[in-house]
Amino acid sequence: MAGSGAESAGVKLIEWEDLQQELARLWSLSSALKKAKERKETLARKLESVIQERSEYLHQTNEIEEMRQKLEAQKLAMGDLLLRSKRTAENVKDQNEQLCFDIRLLLVASKMLSAAHQQLQEANKLLSGERGHGHLRNLQKMVHARQQDMVAQVSALYPVKASGEQSSGVKCDVNGTETGYAHPSNMSKPSQMSSFSILDLQLPALPLKKTSLFGDKKELQRSATALGYVAHAVLLIAAYLDVPLRYPLRFGGSRSYIHDYAPSTDLTSSDLASGSISVMGMTPKPAEFPLFLEGQDSTRATYAIFLLNKDIEQLLNYVGAQSLGPKHVLPNLKELMRIILAKEYIAM
Known part of the structure; x- marks a missing residue:
């Protein structure tokens, strides 16, 4: 009954004879279990060590990858820096x-500048020497003095006076009032050409009227003589001043002519036939206009007087003055002589 109850409770009954074997078996199982636990613990420690090493390895691998990426970025930056x-x-x-090229150019320019500076110094020495600028000014003063002396002779030979003028040192206006010497800009313009005379002869009033066959021949001769005086005075003054006249004069006393090189606007076959114009070069010969009225067209004579006044205006401009007008031949001539005979002309 006891044996059946123990078996029903799940308890194994061992015989006494088998007890020793069972104990030995239990002891060996207990030893094996203890060894298994020790081995388990050993494996657990090894596994933890391997896991830790693996974790450290992965961490190092990540760091290495980051460093590699940084290195690649630095390589790219270095490449860009190397290219720049x-x-x-x-x-x-x-x-x-x-x-280097600019330096060479600068050296050449420096040498040229040095040579130019040396030449300038030599030129300054020449100018400051005995035959320098002062000598030139002295020569100019001598030339102007000589010109003044010769123009004074022309002024004495062909005196131009206003109506009522008493002496060559006093100038009167058209009303006879003494004005003294004046600058061209301050000189009053005469109202009539007849208020001035040259050697007591007056020029004809402009514009010239057409002469008739029964005109006063003595009056025509007097006007031609006066124009001849003016032409001769202009020729002499221009020669003394060494000024080539724009409208050259052919002096013939009271039968003088003035030339105009301006081409004619109407070229006819008769001009070509007469040879007054060069066909090949189309260079016209100068047209002559008479400085007298007797037997001449009044229009051509008027134009001749106008050209004569332009020559006087050219001489006035040469000495730094302005013309008093296109109809003031004698006043312009008188003003020209006054400027040349002034003391200031020598220092010009």
Whole structure:
């Protein structure tokens, strides 16, 4: 009954004879279990060590990857920097070559400047020497003095006076009021050409009227003589001043002519046939206009007087003065002589 109850409770009954074997088996199982636990613990420690090493390895691998990426970025930056450095080196080389070229040019310019400075010093020495600028000014004063002396003789030979003028040192206006010497800009313009005379002869009033066959021949001769006096005075003054006249004069006393090189606007076949115009070069010969009225067209004579006044205006401009007008031949001539005979002319 006991054996059946124990078996029903799940308890194994061992015989006494088998007890020792069972104990030995239990002891060996207990030893094996203890060894298994020890081995388990050993494996657990090894596994933890391996896991830790693996974790450290992964961490190091991540760090290495990050470092590799940083290295690649630095390589790219270094490549870009190297490229820019290469370009900069090329630019520096080009600038160095340009600088060397500029330096060579500067050296050449410096030598040229030094030579020019030396020439300038030599020129200054020449100017400051005995035959320098002062000598030239002295020569100019001597020439002006000589010109003044010769024009004074022309003024004495052909005196131009206003109506009522008493002496060559006093100038009167058209009303006979003494005005003294005056600058051209302050000189009053005469109202009539007849208020001035040359050697007591007056010029004909402009515009000239058409002469008739029964005109006063003595009056025509007097006007022609006066124009001849003016032409001769202008020729002499121009020669003394060494000024080539724009409208040359052919002096013939009371039968003088003045030339105009302006081409004619109407060219006829008769002009070509007469040879007054060169067909090949189309260079016209100067047209002559009479400085007298007897037997001449009044229009041509008027134009001749106008050209004569332009010559006097040219001489006035040469001495730094202005004309008093296109109809004031004698006043312009008188003003020209006054300026040349003034003391200031020598220092001009």
